[in-house]
Amino acid sequence: MSATKEEFWRWHEYRRTMPNIKPAGKDLITAGVDVGSVGSKAAVMVNGHAYSWGIIRTGSNSPESAKKALDFALKDTGLALGDLKYIVGTGYGRVNVPMANKAITEIACHAKGANYIWGSSVRTVLDVGGQDIKAIKIDETGRVVSFLMNDKCAAGTGRGMEVFADLLQIPVEEIGAMSLKVESEPEPVSCTCVAFAKTEAIGLLRKGWSKEKVLAAYTRAMAVRMANLINRVGLEPALVVTGGQSKNVGIVSRIETILGVKCLPAPNWREGGLDPMVAGAFGAALLAKALYEKAQPVR
Amino acid sequence: MITIGMDLGTQKVKAVALKDGAVVGRGQSFAGFDPAQAAEHAVNDALNVAGLKLSDINHFTATGSAMDLAPHTNSTVSMMGADAKAGVFLIPQARTIIDVGAEEARAVKCDERGLMMEFVVNERCAAGAGAFIEAMARALEVNLEDMGPLSLQAERASPINASCVIFGESDVVSLIHRQESKPEIARAVFDAMADRVTSMVHRLGITPEVVLIGGVAKDPGFVASLNRKLGLMVQIPVYPDYVGALGAALTAAARAKGAFK
Numbered sequence: 001m002s003a004t005k006e007e008f009w010r011w012h013e014y015r016r017t018m019p020n021i022k023p024a025g026k027d028l029i030t031a032g033v034d035v036g037s038v039g040s041k042a043a044v045m046v047n048g049h050a051y052s053w054g055i056i057r058t059g060s061n062s063p064e065s066a067k068k069a070l071d072f073a074l075k076d077t078g079l080a081l082g083d084l085k086y087i088v089g090t091g092y093g094r095v096n097v098p099m100a101n102k103a104i105t106e107i108a109c110h111a112k113g114a115n116y117i118w119g120s121s122v123r124t125v126l127d128v129g130g131q132d133i134k135a136i137k138i139d140e141t142g143r144v145v146s147f148l149m150n151d152k153c154a155a156g157t158g159r160g161m162e163v164f165a166d167l168l169q170i171p172v173e174e175i176g177a178m179s180l181k182v183e184s185e186p187e188p189v190s191c192t193c194v195a196f197a198k199t200e201a202i203g204l205l206r207k208g209w210s211k212e213k214v215l216a217a218y219t220r221a222m223a224v225r226m227a228n229l230i231n232r233v234g235l236e237p238a239l240v241v242t243g244g245q246s247k248n249v250g251i252v253s254r255i256e257t258i259l260g261v262k263c264l265p266a267p268n269w270r271e272g273g274l275d276p277m278v279a280g281a282f283g284a285a286l287l288a289k290a291l292y293e294k295a296q297p298v299r
Numbered sequence: 300m301i302t303i304g305m306d307l308g309t310q311k312v313k314a315v316a317l318k319d320g321a322v323v324g325r326g327q328s329f330a331g332f333d334p335a336q337a338a339e340h341a342v343n344d345a346l347n348v349a350g351l352k353l354s355d356i357n358h359f360t361a362t363g364s365a366m367d368l369a370p371h372t373n374s375t376v377s378m379m380g381a382d383a384k385a386g387v388f389l390i391p392q393a394r395t396i397i398d399v400g401a402e403e404a405r406a407v408k409c410d411e412r413g414l415m416m417e418f419v420v421n422e423r424c425a426a427g428a429g430a431f432i433e434a435m436a437r438a439l440e441v442n443l444e445d446m447g448p449l450s451l452q453a454e455r456a457s458p459i460n461a462s463c464v465i466f467g468e469s470d471v472v473s474l475i476h477r478q479e480s481k482p483e484i485a486r487a488v489f490d491a492m493a494d495r496v497t498s499m500v501h502r503l504g505i506t507p508e509v510v511l512i513g514g515v516a517k518d519p520g521f522v523a524s525l526n527r528k529l530g531l532m533v534q535i536p537v538y539p540d541y542v543g544a545l546g547a548a549l550t551a552a553a554r555a556k557g558a559f560k
Contacts, residue, residue, distance in 0.1 A: 004323060037466075060476055131466055153424070154465035163465060195425035195434060195464035205331070 009162035009172050011039075011244070012045035015072050021046050021219050023079065030086045031073070034101060034109065034283025035066050038130025038158045039244055040157045042069035043281035044079065048289050050116075052077050055106060060132075062096035070099065086292035087285035091221030092131065100273045104287055106280050107136055110242050114285030115142025125224060125234040126255070127279070130158040130246035133226055135233040144282070148233045155192035156222030156251070158244040163194050164218065168211050169203060179215035179250035184211045186213050188221035215250065221279060223254035227236035230259065240264045302555060303342060303356050303371075304547025306381070307334045307363035309399035310429070311514065313541050314341035316356075316547035318347045324349030325541055334365040343370070360551035362543055363371060364403065368490060374554055376547060379407045379418040381546025386510050387413035387537040388549055394506040397525075397533065398543070399496060399515035403427040406500045419503045425464040427495040429515045435488040438471040446485050447520030453486035454547045500529070509533045509543035512542040 022030055023046045030048075034041040036058060043053040054072030057066045060146040066089065074080065081099065089097025090109040106127070114125040120140040127134045133156060154160035165172035180251065186209075193201065197218065204214050230239070237262055245251050246266050256262055267273025274282065301323075305332040306313045312334055316324035316521075326344025331523075346352065353371070361369035364380040364416050369375075376384075378398070387409055388398040396407045404427045405420040421427040425434070436443045457479055459470045467488070474484045509531060516539035528533055536542060 060473060152462045152466060153426075154463050159465055191422050191423035193464075195430055196423060203332070284310075 001251050008013055008165040011172050015052065015075060017052040017077055018050060018272075021049060021051045021053065023083075028085055028289060028292065029079065029083050030285050030288035031070060031088075032068050032109065032281040032286070033070050033087060033089050033097045034091040034106065034280035034284060035062050035069070035089065035097060036091045036106075036280075036289045037093075037137040038132045038162070038239060039093075039277065040069040040093075041278045041281040041283045042064040042066075042073040043291060044073050044077070044084070044222055045227045045282070045285040048286055050274060052284060053275065053281060055275070055277060058093070062093035063098045066097040067099070086288040088288040088291070090284045101288070102291060104284060107134060107184070108144055109280040109283035109287065110134070111136050111144045112140040112142040112286050113279030113281070113282065114138065114240050114242055116176055116277060116282050116286055117267065117279060118238065121238045122240050122264065122265050124230060124233070126230055126239065126241045127243045128157065128226065128241065128251070129243040132166065133157060133229060136227045137233055137236065146233060148229055150225070150229060154194040156225055156245070161245070161248065164197065164215075167198060170211065170213065170215075173247065175215060176219070176248035176250035176252075178212055180217045180253065181212045185220060186217045189217045189222075192218065192221045192225065219250040220254055223251050223258060226251070227255050227258040230240045230255070235259060235261065236263050237261055240276070241266070242276045244277050246276035250272040300552055300555060301351065301355050302303045302360070302548050302551035303345065304381070304544045304549070304551055305342065305359065305361045305363070305366075305372075306541075306543035306547060307336050307338055307361060307365035307369055309364055309403065309429045311546040312337040312341045312363070312541070314338065314345040315541055315544040315548045316345040316351060317552055318349070320552070321376035322325055322545065323423070323479065324351070324389070325538065325544075329542070330365065335368045335370055335501070337503050338369050340416050349394070358551040358555035360547040362365050364549040370431065376550040377415075378543060378545055379405060379415045381511065381543045381550065382407050383409035383415040384413040385545070385546035386512065386550050387411065389542070390508060390534055390546070391509040392536070393501070393510040393526045395500070397500060397509065398494065398513040399428060399511070399514045399521070404428050404496055404499060404513075406503045408503055410508060417503060419499055421495070421499050426462050426467070427492065427499060431464055431467065431492050432488065432518065432521065435467055435471055438468045439484055439527075441481060441485065446488070447518040449480070449482050450520035451490050451523060452482040455476055455483065456490055457483045457487045459487040462491070471517050486524070489520045489524035490528070493521065493528040496525060497528040505529070505531075507531070511535050512539045514540040516540070
């Protein structure tokens with residue numbers, strides 16, 4: 001699904017099945033459904049290994065988005081809802097996941113999911129989702145040690161980036177790369193408020209700034225906010241970025257520059273890699289497995 | 300002694316002509332992309348009302364976020380300083396002055412002489428300023444000036460937790476989908492904004508009397524919500540949007556007399 005002229009905010013909705021896994025009758029199949037404010041993600045796991053996942057845009061109706069995302073993840077796998085032994089719902093809309101056996105906060109799920117994607121060396125997770133930004137400290141098992149989140153403010157979030165994409169008429173998935181096409185990094189803008197960007201960005205363009213320079217100044221300011229949040233929670237390597245903005249190279253590379261550390265690289269989702277945008281759903285599916293096993297009588 | 304005060308705000312530029320301690324003319328113009336030009340218009344309007352000429356003016360003082368662009372300027376004064384001076388001039392018991400403009404909000408603590416003691420600002424976050432109401436009125440498809448009266452018809456408060464304009468828009472849309480009535484949604488918008496302003500004022504501490512100024516003070520919906528959240532009745536001068544410009548004009552008069560250097 002490519003960006004059309006009118007819909008610069010639109011990003012890839014896609015699904016994936018891992019070809020090397022063939023679920024059989026005795027396997028423990030669980031799912032995690034992460035209903036975010038902008039994207040709904042569902043992941044299906046077989047014995048704790050990622051088997052399939054799907055990402056769609058969240059609609060106005062959370063239960064429906066949850067169902068659609070899970071159906072999308074199950075599509076063409078031969079599995080049905082009834083094959084799922086345990087389902088955990090998470091995300092902003094987690095109380096609205098009708099098929100879930102349990103709801104767990106997205107903080108715990110992203111922690112677990114980051115541990116799954118990158119392994120036990122991860123200690124700090126920056127989760128940048130559709131409407132909030134969280135810095136989470138975790139232990140080697142993927143359990144939350146502490147976390148901080150921003151006040152509800154769109155600057156730097158996925159939703160904020162969508163507004164920017166429409167404003168500057170640049171496909172949202174290209175914003176990050178474009179923001180890096182500047183000869184020298186401009187000063188960050190002093191005001192990151194997305195509502196005011198509508199007038200301020202236009203003012204900068206009128207002053208003769210290129211779109212790339214405007215994007216660089218805003219992206220820098222947003223990266224500063226995220227780096228501050230990470231510093232407040234206490235940066236401990238390895239650092240990883242999850243959520244939709246993990247795909248924004250302009251944000252991630254600037255955070256690395258500001259903090260002076262490299263993030264563990266994100267697997268390439270276009271080539272079948274575990275998508276950090278799905279980290280919350282992976283974590284939820286893993287927690288689902290643990291909860292199911294805990295509920296079984298001891299043999 | 301005739302002076303002019305100009306307040307170059309983010310949305311509108313206001314001018315006040317002051318003659319021997321009395322306001323003799325007011326004028327305002329949209330700032331647009333050329334605040335200097337807007338200031339000329341506002342000053343001309345104020346002069347016309349007063350029946351004065353540019354050459355009659357002893358001193359021009361500018362304030363507001365674009366004060367550096369003001370024409371004719373002899374001096375400038377901070378927005379907080381102007382708010383304090385004019386607030387106490389108009390309402391002598393004023394000790395806390397809340398100024399809510401189009402894009403900024405601030406609260407100023409002042410003494411009985413109208414000198415600023417302390418202040419807090421909500422800098423360039425649209426959620427605590429007039430821009431919030433404008434964006435929500437657009438989402439609701441209601442005229443901006445109808446928002447206040449509409450909100451006063453609400454029978455109850457409906458919960459939105461919008462502290463960001465971008466998310467507020469989607470909150471309003473989902474309330475519309477839930478068939479919530481327009482008065483209730485309008486009330487929710489003012490309540491959310493008053494919450495944000497109240498928490499800003501609490502950082503400063505409240506010393507009565509509390510005076511509300513700025514363009515948003517003309518909105519009865521916001522005033523009602525703010526009174527409820529603060530648990531008191533704010534006082535509002537007759538021309539709340541001209542208070543900053545009046546503060547600049549008063550400062551100009553004091554400086555022209557040589558009381559300040």
